[in-house]
Amino acid sequence: MSASRYTLDDYNALGDDDFRALVRDFLKECHPPELRNPVKRLHWDEAKPWYMELSRHGWLAPNWPKQYGGMGLSASKQLIYVEEFENFGAARTPDHGMMLFGPLLIRYGSEEQKAHFLPKILSGEHIWCQGYSEPNAGSDLASLRTQAVLDGDEWVINGQKTWTTLGGDADWIFMLVRTDPAAKKQEGISFLLVPMKSKGVSVKPIVNLDLQDEFSEVFFDDVRVPKANLVGELNKGWSMAKALLGFERIFLGSPRQSAHAFARLKGLAQHYGVWDDPIVRDRYNQLWLDLEDHKALYERFADILRRGETLGADVSLLKLNQSELYQRISEFMLQIAGEDGGRLEPVDGNADLHAPGIFLTARAATIYGGASEVQRNIIAKNVLRLP
């Protein structure tokens, strides 16, 4: 890492406004202009220049403590970082190593594991993917069946993961596996680390509804890894995974997707000549108001993090509201587009006018990260205390 004027010993010593200004300057100066506002999730070969630039300045891991090479940002500074990246339209890099695996290892990994893996994430040598969902374990994740059996000093893994983001780009996968088939379903699960180049691992891209291939299926056929690749305690993987849900849950409820779609609505209505239609305008105003109210709701949860408190189960409502608002906006866009709502390619190559693309992308938001129905179950039980 070669330090720059953006590399500070203690970012938290800056006031919020100064830090925000620093992030803005950083993005203006360092973000590759051609990667701004990408229409799809970038693959590693596309995102690599930006990843390495973040790495060079020590800006890859805002959420990790300083001692491990992160920025060591407080919760409120992390929110500013994320907000400014979103407002700028910064490209998302393959970030599972920073966002999910790093925090897991820092909290539960051995000193050897931390010393070995963390620097390689920061240098770009290891790109990680996440192995959670399976064909029969989506919303009901705890029923996962991919099995790891100890054979001497090695784990032998058999099974299948799915919906693995950027699986084909990754060097390593951190995965949940069943290590005790006899235990109650949440209690027989462990975390294992597996090189994607291991013999017996194969990856098959999933072409999604929007014809993109950011997800994949990953198959494990007698894959062998050393016993030491277990993270944390045996059979405690489920509670470890749950403990890591804090910051991600508010991330999924951030207004960014809805705001991104909403920002294109007026231009779209003007393009199709319906901007002055009073019915269109009332619907537009309703969605505008919904977006502003969602931002106010988001701020309430962000305030909890800023005060250093933990989020309650009601954060599920934030994700629920965001994903459904995003869909309502995208549905209105499709309606405005008329016949062009059925077009495969953007009009004049202008992605901002491509209602069907946003509409299809938005379908996933109420499914991933806990489907809306699962979120409603959680809120009913844990917030409303229904039987």
Added chain:
Amino acid sequence: MALDEERLENVRMLRESAAAVADRSDLSRVRAQRFRQPGFDRAVWRQMGELGWLGLRLPEERGGAGLGMAELIALTEELGAALAPEPFISALMATDMLDGARLEAALTGEAVILAAWQEKPRQLDGEVETSFVDGRVSGRKLQVPMALGADAFAVTTPQGVAIVDAGDPGLSIEITPAQDGGHWGTLTFNGARGEPGRAPRESWLDEAVLATAATLLGIIDATLERTVDYLNVRQQFGVKIGTFQALQHRAVDLKQQALLTRASIEDAAAIMDEGQGPAAKAASSRAKARASDAALIVTRQAIQLHGGIGYTDEHDIGLFLRKAMVLAPSLGDSALHRRRFAQFQTQADAKEGLPA
């Protein structure tokens, strides 16, 4: 934008004293006042005066408490949850227009003085035509809540505010009974004698709008509490009906509306406490649009979730729906406020240099 310790303490104290005056768990007083005249309690009114509520927003040098919008919405939320029939917000609007002995009597709760400002259905902003010339008031004012209980009215006119006694021979009051058991008055002034009042603060109407939204929030939360309690008690097919996923998910949708309404209202209060202008007007309209729609959704779904018992007058849950039916369109319905929000938010964004 979080409140500091002192203001949090204000809010806590207001909520506590509100609970003592208007009990959200016991609606027998509310029932006793329904469909009677004047339909509210003078003893409670004087209590409100003693607690300083009637001058809550008024600056201290005018004898008020000088508190902010965050405090006002906490109070009206509690009054909403208890379905208090007293025309508190209308009186708050009136105190802004009073001076001298009238103001003192209004602040202590000795006199009930209500605002008469609206002249057309669905009116919020805009011109009024009632005239105040040579000490005489002529014209017509609509939608004055609980007008039969008033001692006087603060009447807006292009020539300034006029204070008119309720018993003035030049004033006739026509009563329209309302769904919540109260009523509103249509006031016809025919050369009624008026004393000059004072011009209200610029934010006066938006404060009343947001206070009404917060009243609806109280109704929403109380309705939801009662409904969730019912789902936990009522049994059908041998189990508590709260175990049915269809009902659970419906209850969650109502909770979502409740949380959004609270976020919207508390955000608006913070914006209004920061200053006046288009952003504050946009925020109050946004909150009222949300609260009006959410209150009708929540109270009507509450009837459905209660089933047959919810359709009886005997059960209290219906009182919340009937109150929402009165307050949702009052001081502007959701359609009016969506338009008003868009209008002022566009101005506010232009001021900040954001693209329209």
